Amino acid sequence: MDRAVHDRGGWPTDAPIDRSEHDLADWELLTDALVHVLAGKGLMNVDELRRGIESMPPDEYERASYYERWLYSIETILTEKGVLAPGELNA
Amino acid sequence: MTYRVGQRVRIAARPHEGHHRTPAYCKGKTGRIERIHASFPNPETRAYGEDGLPEKRLYSVGFNPDDFRVSVDIYEHWLEDAE
Numbered sequence: 001m002d003r004a005v006h007d008r009g010g011w012p013t014d015a016p017i018d019r020s021e022h023d024l025a026d027w028e029l030l031t032d033a034l035v036h037v038l039a040g041k042g043l044m045n046v047d048e049l050r051r052g053i054e055s056m057p058p059d060e061y062e063r064a065s066y067y068e069r070w071l072y073s074i075e076t077i078l079t080e081k082g083v084l085a086p087g088e089l090n091a
Numbered sequence: 092m093t094y095r096v097g098q099r100v101r102i103a104a105r106p107h108e109g110h111h112r113t114p115a116y117c118k119g120k121t122g123r124i125e126r127i128h129a130s131f132p133n134p135e136t137r138a139y140g141e142d143g144l145p146e147k148r149l150y151s152v153g154f155n156p157d158d159f160r161v162s163v164d165i166y167e168h169w170l171e172d173a174e
Binding site: 007009010034047048049050054081 | 136
């Protein structure tokens with residue numbers, strides 16, 4: 001059955017599961033806060049956040065950390081809605 | 092269709108383009124309703140800027156392979172009666 005890159009439960013692999021934890025960096029805390037603010041303002045919801053993450057190219061998804069995926073999604077969804085201009089965050 | 096706790100159900104095996112919350116590994120598998128959570132806005136439409144109405148009922152479905160037990164939250168429209 002075809003499945004998207006995020007839908008990984010049951011994928012055969014010999015690689016051990018990485019259970020390591022790390023202290024969250026400031027940008028990670030701010031990214032989390034940003035999503036809550038955007039949700040509170042009605043600009044973006046958690047289902048859109050997930051859909052944006054799932055739209056990542058598979059190789060980029062694999063390289064990205066948890067909150068890097070969130071950032072990708074925030075930019076994707078807000079650009080789609082016209083809140084951000086295309087490339088605005090690259091300026 | 093509404094399902095009751097203990098009822099045997101099969102997870103629909105249909106493909107779905109776009110966001111949905113049914114993991115591939117349980118599609119087509121048969122399990123048992125463990126719990127009825129509540130109804131929630133449908134993430135499949137809410138993920139595209141819609142309001143997600145009508146709400147869909149969410150169940151916990153238990154699968155019991157020989158060596159470990161798995162519980163997955165599945166929306167009602169992904170369930171089929173398997174009694």
